[in-house]
Amino acid sequence: MRVGLITGDPGHPVLAAAAAVLERRGCRVEVVPFGAGAGGAGGGGAGGGSLADVYLLKARTPQALALARELERRGAPVVNSAAATExxxxxxxxxxxxxxxxxxxAATLAAGPLGELPGQEYPFVVKSRHSRRHDLVALVDGAARLRELAGQWPQEEVVTQPYVRxxxxxxxxxxxxxxxxxxxxxxxxxxxxxxxxxxxxxxxxxxxxxxxxxxxxxxxxxxxxxxxxxxxxxxxxxxxxxFPGVRGRPGAPEALAGLALRVAGERGRFGASG
CATH class of the missing domain: 3.30.470.20 (ATP-grasp fold, B domain)
Structure with a gap:
């Protein structure tokens, strides 16, 4: 069985540990390139190579999502799906x-660019509208804090949520x-x-x-x-x-490996391998 990892960090602890479990069970685990020009890569890239039995989608970049969508179009199971991830x-x-x-x-309101945030009742929480690594998540407890954040993230599209004490x-x-x-x-x-x-x-x-x-x-x-x-x-x-990191949780890598095996097994029963 072949398992493709769509990730920019194959050494991430939970992925590396799950890959080790899968390899001990006789699986072949491959990192699938998804950067510019990677579409024709072998080993299950979107350019026509043979498909793996299942793909684990850890990356969330536009290129990774585009690859996942193409793999799904060709009939490959992707965990999580590109649509759910996006x-x-x-x-x-x-x-x-x-x-x-x-x-x-939590009530979540689109607020536009942080530098143009309309009047709010303090305190409130401000977050980047688009979730990603190192995005903005901050408590705004007054006008001074808001000015500070707006100076650092003036064009960041944000949402606001009530502050839950x-x-x-x-x-x-x-x-x-x-x-x-x-x-x-x-x-x-x-x-x-x-x-x-x-x-x-x-x-x-x-x-x-x-x-x-x-x-x-x-x-x-x-x-x-x-x-x-x-x-x-x-x-x-x-x-x-x-697909978060799930760091330091005993049993999580084994659960992830088991998920890959189960999804691949279902594909083997209901669809031909690529």
Whole structure:
């Protein structure tokens, strides 16, 4: 069996560990190039080479998404799909889908360029409209902070969300093929003690785990992350990420490898290999 990795970082811990599991099970794991001019690459590129049995889409660049769409057009299974991955890059579309499905997603309003942000009631959270690595996520607690951010990101298209006052910890839930992994991480927006991004063990309630699984059903995702905060009456979803890192979660690489095997096996039953 052949597994293609669409990624700009094949050494990422969860991918590398999952690849090792797959190779121990006799699979051939290949990194698929997706940059400019890579369409004709062999090993399952979009230019006509033989297809792998399944592709794992970790990259989110326009080139990677274009490759994933072409592979899907040719009949290859891609996890997550190009459409689901692209949806999770637009926080306005993401919030609209979630709230339309009855999920408790934070009210998310498109606000245009940060340098032209209309008047807001402080505090509020501002985020890049288009989710990506090193995007903008910040608490705006007054006019001075807003001017500072606008000076740094004047043309950044942003959204705003209400500030949910929590305990300084973000609840991170990651789902891989129906298996839920979780941790708490010190919030980037927290002004309390502790280093931003530091992690702590945490076991989600059955209600929160069920909420995370429901997100996958609504968004058509098989590998994804859900960021939760404690709202006044119920958990509040503040972000959904397609194919996150799932770092340091025992069992996650094995779950990812198992997902690849399952999807490839289904393709073998229902469609001919390329």
């Amino acid at each position: 949806l999770c890059q637009d926080r306005v579309r993401m919030a609209g889908l979630a709230r339309g499905a009855g999920l408790p997603f 929590g305990n300084g910890w973000d609840q991170k839930l990651w789902v891989v093929d129906g298996q839920v992994f979780a941790a708490r991480r010190r919030s980037e927006l927290s002004s309390g003690d502790g280093e931003s991004g530091s992690a702590a063990e945490w076991e989600p309630s059955a209600r929160r785990a069920a909420l995370a699984l429901r997100v996958g059903e609504v968004f058509g995702l098989q590998v994804y992350g859900v960021d939760l905060l404690d709202g006044a009456a119920e958990p509040v979803i503040v972000d959904v990420n397609a």
